[in-house]
Amino acid sequence: MPEKVVPGPISEDRSIREAVCIHTRKIFDSCRDKDCVEDLRVYPTRCSQEVIDRAQSIKAGTAELLYAYIDVEPITFNRGFYTVDVRYFYRITADAFVGAARPVQVCGLAVFCKRAVLFGSESGSKSFTSEGGENQVQCVPQSNLPTAVVEAVDPLILNLKLVDVCECRPCDCGCVDIPMAVAACFGDELVTGGDQHRVFVTLGQFSIIRMERDTQLLIPAYDYCIPTKDCSCDNDRCQEDPCDLFRQVQFPVDEFFPPNTITTTSSASSNVCGSCCR
Template identity: 55%
Template sequence: MPEKVMPGPVEDASGIREAVCIHTRKIYDSCRDKDCIEDLRFYPKLQYVDVINRALSVKGGCAHLLYVYVDVEPVSFNRGFYTVDMRFFYSVSLQAYLSSPVPVTVEGLCVFDKRVLLFGSEGNAKIFSSELRTGEPDLQMMRRANAPVAVVEAVDPIVLDARLMEGCGRRDCDCDLCEVPTFVNNCFDGELSSGDDSRRIYVTLGQFSIVRLERDSQLLIPVYDYCMPEKDCTCGTGGSCNEDPCSIFRNISFPVGEFFPPNTIRKNDDYEGAKFCGACGQ
């Protein structure tokens, strides 16, 4: 059995100089998802309600992820496991077609709820530090235990479909717009519809996300050397703050494809190609 490594200098042929203790967040569990979110309710801005009521059809445009609210709760029947509840808030732009062949861009909000179960271990130590803000309560002193921290990483979703429906029949997933954070509302230049419109739009989004549970830990890691930057500071990739713009232009390849359309169109089988083929002008 190898001898236990202790903090301090290390004699090692691979270049490790010493073993040091660091304080960081250790990932205990993680998962990734490729969600196809069908029939997600679209809450338009009030100024577009009349446009939607007169629209003949709608087509997908683009969507931007504004914010994800994350909550972590322990699972009582399974020690060390936690539920991670997430609420995604999206800004969605769609193309509404009236009698004119030119579509009208309508903007609104979509909300998606998601829950995952992950292992986060257990910890009952109460954490205190000297990072106390004057005149404000120390949130760390209010914690009952050292709970894991949930981290959600997500990219902007892809708008896969959009449909118009009459509002006479409510669906189980329908609800009036409520509990939207103020800063999310402020992202829209105007008031949002409350959800009681006569005609409704349902969109389908494709969402990629990664969820993980982290916990504060002390880890022993190998150190090779101090991390000294090797690159000099410059104003840009060219290395000069006042580089001739014509010189920059001369380094750009001639756009042959713009003058000679290809004989075939490559299928969008990756995220970048699928996301930027919508009607967002991108």
């Protein structure tokens, strides 16, 4: 009986069953980046701004990536290439120290914009499916743009500082076009002016941007993918002793002892990027 084919490297003794044409998204171009975004202005909530105006110092907390807005536009002088404009929205938390009292947690919004240029090929076709129904007219653009996908993790706070309004840079303008879903994450009005103290944050952001387009590919097929896991739950398995299950769990050594080495991530950057305020 031949060896069962599983996903992974293919040896020479495994024969291809048939060639299959599938419809999927092909990645035409991609890039990775490690951005050090300096001095992003933080727009606090109304309650947080009242605390910041009375604060003597501030300590960094956490940064959470809430949303990334993506816009794709073709480059007229370079066929097949597109600009990908990404706007990241972050929730920044910090501890503000007012006098000798315990620190008060404050939060606000920070925005970072960057641009990448990637190859996405060309296609003049329009796609229609039967899922919309005859009563629903599908509005499609004249040119079939590729799809830009951005993968990013929560950034690292590298620095956080508290400054007087008179010390702010001339280009420090108000933040506009905040999506309603992002503003709703704070539960309070965001302050963009009329403040005495302002907070600026420096973030470290890791991201991957790729350009995808729907296409048909011819791939080798070996057999149908049949599930091997049993869905049934007999009495013996469902009533198994919980202590026996616990004994099968491996001891979490890493939770008790720090690692001897730390794995770092290297990246090559070739994108055009910048802060929200140039």
